Amino acid sequence: MGNMKRKLILLLLTIVANFSAVSIVYAQDGQPGYPTDDDVNRVAKKLYCPVCPNTPLDVCETKACQDWRAQIRDQLSQGWTDQQIIDYFVTQYGERVLAEPQRKGFTSLVWFLPLTAVLIGTGVVYEILKSWRKQKTATTAVSSPPKIPKELLEKIEREIRELD
Amino acid sequence: MIADIGLITLTIAFIFTVYATFASAYGGWRGQAAWVESARNASLLAFPFLTVSVIVIVYSLYVLDFSLAYVYDVSSQAMSPFLRVAALWGGQQGSVLFWAWLMAGFVAVVLLRKWERDREMMPYFIATAMLTTAFFVGVVLFITNPFMRLWHIEGVTEITQALFQPANSMPYFPEDGGGLNPLLRHFGMIGHPPTTYLGFTGFVIPFSFAIAALITGQSRGDEWIRTTRRWTLVAWIFLSIGLILGGRWAYDVLGWGGFWGWDPVENAMLMPWLTGTAFLHSVMMTEKRGMMKKWNMVLIILTYSLSLFGTFITRTGVISSVHAFAKSALGPAFFAFIGLTFIGSVTILYLRWDTLKSEHSLESFISRESAFVLQNMLFLAITFAVFWGTIFPLISELVTGAKITVGPPYFQRVTGPLFFVLVILMGIAPLFAWRKQAVRALGKAIWIPFLASLGIAGIWGYAHRMHPASILGLWMAGFVLSGILAEFWKGVQARRTTRNENPFTALFNLIGRNHRRYGGYIIHLSVVLIALGFIGDANFKLETQGTVSSGEFLTIGDYQLRFEQLRAYPGSDGREIIEAVTTLSQDGEAIRALNPRRDYFTVQEQPVTVPGVYSTPGKDVYVLLVGWEDSGQSATFKIYVNSLINWVWIGGLMMIVGTIIAAWCNPGQREATYVLKPGALTSHSLLQEG
Numbered sequence: 001m002g003n004m005k006r007k008l009i010l011l012l013l014t015i016v017a018n019f020s021a022v023s024i025v026y027a028q029d030g031q032p033g034y035p036t037d038d039d040v041n042r043v044a045k046k047l048y049c050p051v052c053p054n055t056p057l058d059v060c061e062t063k064a065c066q067d068w069r070a071q072i073r074d075q076l077s078q079g080w081t082d083q084q085i086i087d088y089f090v091t092q093y094g095e096r097v098l099a100e101p102q103r104k105g106f107t108s109l110v111w112f113l114p115l116t117a118v119l120i121g122t123g124v125v126y127e128i129l130k131s132w133r134k135q136k137t138a139t140t141a142v143s144s145p146p147k148i149p150k151e152l153l154e155k156i157e158r159e160i161r162e163l164d
Numbered sequence: 165m166i167a168d169i170g171l172i173t174l175t176i177a178f179i180f181t182v183y184a185t186f187a188s189a190y191g192g193w194r195g196q197a198a199w200v201e202s203a204r205n206a207s208l209l210a211f212p213f214l215t216v217s218v219i220v221i222v223y224s225l226y227v228l229d230f231s232l233a234y235v236y237d238v239s240s241q242a243m244s245p246f247l248r249v250a251a252l253w254g255g256q257q258g259s260v261l262f263w264a265w266l267m268a269g270f271v272a273v274v275l276l277r278k279w280e281r282d283r284e285m286m287p288y289f290i291a292t293a294m295l296t297t298a299f300f301v302g303v304v305l306f307i308t309n310p311f312m313r314l315w316h317i318e319g320v321t322e323i324t325q326a327l328f329q330p331a332n333s334m335p336y337f338p339e340d341g342g343g344l345n346p347l348l349r350h351f352g353m354i355g356h357p358p359t360t361y362l363g364f365t366g367f368v369i370p371f372s373f374a375i376a377a378l379i380t381g382q383s384r385g386d387e388w389i390r391t392t393r394r395w396t397l398v399a400w401i402f403l404s405i406g407l408i409l410g411g412r413w414a415y416d417v418l419g420w421g422g423f424w425g426w427d428p429v430e431n432a433m434l435m436p437w438l439t440g441t442a443f444l445h446s447v448m449m450t451e452k453r454g455m456m457k458k459w460n461m462v463l464i465i466l467t468y469s470l471s472l473f474g475t476f477i478t479r480t481g482v483i484s485s486v487h488a489f490a491k492s493a494l495g496p497a498f499f500a501f502i503g504l505t506f507i508g509s510v511t512i513l514y515l516r517w518d519t520l521k522s523e524h525s526l527e528s529f530i531s532r533e534s535a536f537v538l539q540n541m542l543f544l545a546i547t548f549a550v551f552w553g554t555i556f557p558l559i560s561e562l563v564t565g566a567k568i569t570v571g572p573p574y575f576q577r578v579t580g581p582l583f584f585v586l587v588i589l590m591g592i593a594p595l596f597a598w599r600k601q602a603v604r605a606l607g608k609a610i611w612i613p614f615l616a617s618l619g620i621a622g623i624w625g626y627a628h629r630m631h632p633a634s635i636l637g638l639w640m641a642g643f644v645l646s647g648i649l650a651e652f653w654k655g656v657q658a659r660r661t662t663r664n665e666n667p668f669t670a671l672f673n674l675i676g677r678n679h680r681r682y683g684g685y686i687i688h689l690s691v692v693l694i695a696l697g698f699i700g701d702a703n704f705k706l707e708t709q710g711t712v713s714s715g716e717f718l719t720i721g722d723y724q725l726r727f728e729q730l731r732a733y734p735g736s737d738g739r740e741i742i743e744a745v746t747t748l749s750q751d752g753e754a755i756r757a758l759n760p761r762r763d764y765f766t767v768q769e770q771p772v773t774v775p776g777v778y779s780t781p782g783k784d785v786y787v788l789l790v791g792w793e794d795s796g797q798s799a800t801f802k803i804y805v806n807s808l809i810n811w812v813w814i815g816g817l818m819m820i821v822g823t824i825i826a827a828w829c830n831p832g833q834r835e836a837t838y839v840l841k842p843g844a845l846t847s848h849s850l851l852q853e854g
Contacts, residue, residue: 037709037800048569054427056571059420061771099571101556106564110556114549114578121541129534132455132526 035076043072043082046100050093057097167232170220171311171327174261177213177268178305180206181298185291192287192379200287204275207294211272214265214301221258221310225251230338233325234258234310240343240767242738247349253357254344256479256494257310262358263475264300267365271297274369274395282391288376293368299501307494314338346765346772349737352413360406360433364471366399367440371468374461375509378516383457389447394827396444401823403437408694408816419773421786421804422701423812426575431554432474435547439467442543449536452598454523459540461520465509466547472502477554528600535593542586549578576702584640587695590688591644594651613650617643634703641699645692648685655682675825683826690822693815700783700808707805709790713798720803723785724749725758730796739772740764744789744799748778760789760801783807 044058049065057065068089075085089097101110184206191199221234225248230236238251238258253259271293279286304310312325314336323336344353370392377388410430411423424430443463449456476498526533553570560568595609620642625635652671659670675682708720718725728745735741742762748755758776765772778785784806792799 037711037802038707041707041709048571054425054569054571056420061419061773094566096557096567096569098569100573101568101570106560106566107568110553110560110570110574111578113552114545117548117552118545118582121545125537125541128537129526129529132522132533133529 035073039076040069040073043076043085044069046082046086047089047097048099050089050097056099166220167224167229167311167313170217170224171309173213173216173220174301174305174309174311177210177217178298178301180210180213181268181294181301184210184294185298188287188290188294192291200290203290203294204279204286207268207290207297208272208275210294210297210301211265211268214261214268218252218261218265221261222249222252225249225258228341230341231313231335232310233312233314236314236338236341238341238344240341240738242736242767243343243349244737247344247353247737250353250357251344253361254348254353257304257308257312259357259361260300260308260479260494261304261310263361263365264297264304266361267293267297267300267368270365270369270395271372282373282387284380285373285376285382285388288379289372292372292375296368296372296505303494303497307497343738343767346739346763346768346770347417349765349772350413350417352409352416356406356409356413359402359409363399363401363403363406364436364475366395366402367436367464367468367471369395369399370443371464371509374464375512378461378512378519381516381519383461383516383519386447386450386454389450389460393447396440396447397823397827400437400440400444401820401827403433403440404819404823405816407433407437408813408819412813415809416775417772419775419788421705421707421775421788421802421806423697423809424701426553426572428554429474429478431550431575432470432477435550435554436467436470436474438543438547438550439463439470442540443467445536446540449533453533455533456536456540457520457522458517459537461513463540465506465513469502469506469509470547470551472498472505476502530596530601530603530606532593532596532598532601535589535596539586539589539593542582542589546579546582546586549582550575553578580702583695584637587640587644587691590691591647594685594688595647609650610647613643613646616646620646628704631703634699637695637699637703641692641696645689648689648692651685652682679825679828683822683824683828686822686825687819688822690815690818693811693818696808697810697812697815700811701806704783704807705804707803709800709802711793711798711800718801718803720785721805722751723803723805724752725787725801725803727799727801730792730799735763738765738767740766742789742792744776744792744801746776746787746801748785748787758785758787760787762789779810781810784809 041058045056047057047068049055049057049060049062049068051064052060052062055065057068072085075088080088086098095102095107101107103111184203187199187206188203191197191201191203224232224235225239226245228235228239228241228248230239234255234257238255239248243251251258253262271290274293275286275290282289309327312327313329315324315326315330315333316336317324317330318332318334324330324333329335343349373388373392374383377383382388407430410433414425414430415421415423418425440463443460446456446459446463450460476495480495480498528534553574556570557568560566591613592606592610595606597605617639621635621639624638624642625632628634628638652674655674656667656670659665659674660667663670665673675686706721708718710718712718712727714727714729716727718727726747726749728747730742730744732740732742740763742764743759744761746758746760748758756778758778760776761774763772763774764770773788776787776789784804786804786806788802788804790800790802
């Protein structure tokens with residue numbers, strides 16, 4: 001069982017790693033035409049429109065969002081990195097502009113609790129199955145005699161023989 | 165006036181539902197059949213009265229009676245007749261009335277059909293179902309009444325809404341109404357909301373029977389489960405259709421190139437679907453083995469509470485979202501009712517916990533029983549993750565005062581691995597035997613699908629080696645797909661050898677002989693197809709944006725989009741259309757013309773982006789017109805290449821077919837004596853098993 005559990009955890013970790021692996025080739029700073037619309041969208045995608053609820057900045061069509069995208073373009077052309085721009089937006093408009101909740105402070109609870117729930121759930125599944133098994137041994141004990149390990153039986157027999 | 169008739173019938177329906185709730189509870193408690201009979205009649209009558217109210221609203225929407233505030237809000241001259249009728253559920257007042265009406269309809273059908281069979285549970289079934297119906301009718305009547313009129317009070321500039329004429333006032337008849345939100349003026353409007361509501365309200369049947377079973381102690385047996393199995397399937401498939409149609413609609417009008425955005429309202433719908441799906445599976449354990457009775461109760465209570473919670477989120481806009489078109493003072497009433505339903509049901513469950521003992525015990529850790537427990541836990545874990553992510557912005561605001569966003573990355577990362585394990589489990593669990601599964605036999609059953617899936621993942625993975633993350637997902641889909649197909653293959657082969665049937669007859673008879681099992685397999689297949697859509701979306705999605713002048717190209721993957729010109733013309737429903745004429749080519753060869761558009765709704769001053777889509781089974785090229793410069797000499801486009809997305813819709817259709825098969829009456833049961841022919845016995849009993 002322990003082995004299986006370890007395998008399961010390993011499997012889960014592999015999947016988590018796969019889901020978080022991002023394979024985007026970043027356009028290099030200094031190339032002709034930089035920053036392109038795609039560069040702007042790459043940053044905007046990670047941000048949420050601060051005025052329209054639940055709309056990613058790269059698809060939001062309001063005037064405000066167009067201005068914000070223009071600002072991202074300016075910042076990119078001035079040589080800001082993606083992270084610098086994102087940090088700038090967070091200080092300007094608060095944590096709510098982040099599409100992906102942070103992993104620090106109170107917000108880390110959003111990540112932490114489901115993980116805890118999964119761990120507790122796994123434990124609960126194990127406990128339920130174990131208790132079902134117990135019921136079984138409790139009910140079958142009446143009809144069939146408990147199994148005694150072979151070694152123990154042999155030992156008892158040996159000792160009986162030695163007594164003789 | 166005709167609207168008065170609607171108001172009167174609504175009031176009568178409210179009195180009937182309240183009366184039915186108390187009369188049936190009293191009759192059940194005192195054991196007085198007359199009270200229960202009377203409650204049943206009142207429940208049956210509530211439906212036609214509500215129907216009259218619904219017809220009155222639909223009629224008023226159709227003939228544009230703008231003296232009604234609701235009609236003024238959601239209907240307008242420019243709207244087509246079909247949209248005017250669909251406007252019944254286009255705003256808050258109408259949609260809550262529609263909810264109440266559907267629920268009353270469900271209850272009425274149950275009372276007409278099941279009255280004799282489940283007499284003992286009936287009083288409490290009626291009480292539970294009617295309490296909920298009474299709440300919704302009450303909300304329509306007292307909080308969000310669609311029969312409110314517009315009045316012009318002397319000396320007051322604003323127009324007043326009131327049911328009855330205020331002092332010193334004149335009725336006010338506007339020339340034209342505001343009309344539906346442009347995003348709702350879509351063909352999806354006729355499908356998505358009604359199916360969703362049918363799904364939400366349909367769960368009232370299994371829920372009310374569950375409560376009745378607990379109160380009467382029938383929860384010891386599985387009669388309530390057999391009674392409600394088809395009702396649960398009906399509610400579940402409508403919710404599934406609602407989810408898929410909603411995804412399709414979002415894909416067509418929201419203009420972000422995707423079908424699932426983990427928006428709070430989408431999540432609100434997904435949660436009862438998840439627990440409902442777990443419930444559908446979990447009840448099998450009770451039917452076959454007399455186990456997991458507590459799970460069933462917990463799951464149906466959760467499903468129903470989450471359905472109410474979903475309506476709460478959708479209709480009150482408490483967690484602000486793009487879907488929250490309707491905002492109102494409904495919040496407290498709904499919140500109190502959900503609390504009452506949840507706490508009330510949990511209390512009853514607690515008091516009756518002893519009636520839910522398992523009749524059997526577990527014989528082996530590797531068995532179908534264990535798979536069911538694991539499955540339930542996975543469904544609950546996903547539901548919890550979705551729930552937590554959905555309400556966390558609220559919690560954060562309440563606790564720290566800081567607003568935060570929980571966007572798709574959270575949901576993908578947290579639920580992705582859980583869904584992965586769940587889908588794998590879906591592939592192998594049906595192969596597990598009840599009681600005890602010999603590992604060797606299981607290995608024998610899955611080694612061919614396993615090798616096949618490795619082959620599929622290998623070849624496919626090699627072709628897409630630039631997306632290594634996709635290989636695991638493709639392996640999963642390949643494994644489960646081949647596992648299920650192998651089950652069909654085995655069944656067909658058995659029939660071919662024992663009965664000399666040709667493969668098609670064998671397949672037809674195989675499904676015909678065991679609807680539940682093979683209908684279930686078809687649903688499992690459809691889930692894999694839908695999963696393919698999500699895998700494509702997560703791994704193979706391409707996007708680019710750029711501005712091009714007339715005659716120039718934009719390139720994405722091996723596709724090129726050539727911009728020809730921009731043209732403008734007036735469209736229906738009061739919109740002005742700006743359309744780009746473009747040609748899509750693949751590797752330099754022209755495929756077809758695409759016309760992505762911007763529709764401006766002049767009254768609402770709102771643009772709607774209509775994509776130009778080139779659709780194939782493998783991928784969609786989805787083009788959006790983002791903007792234009794130099795009076796249309798150059799235009800900006802956003803192009804998405806959405807791989808495998810069409811398998812979501814194909815899977816959705818297949819899911820409906822599978823559910824219909826699974827819910828169909830099993831002729832095998834009627835022909836039980838007929839099949840006892842020499843030679844036919846073994847194969848038939850083999851196929852019937854499981």
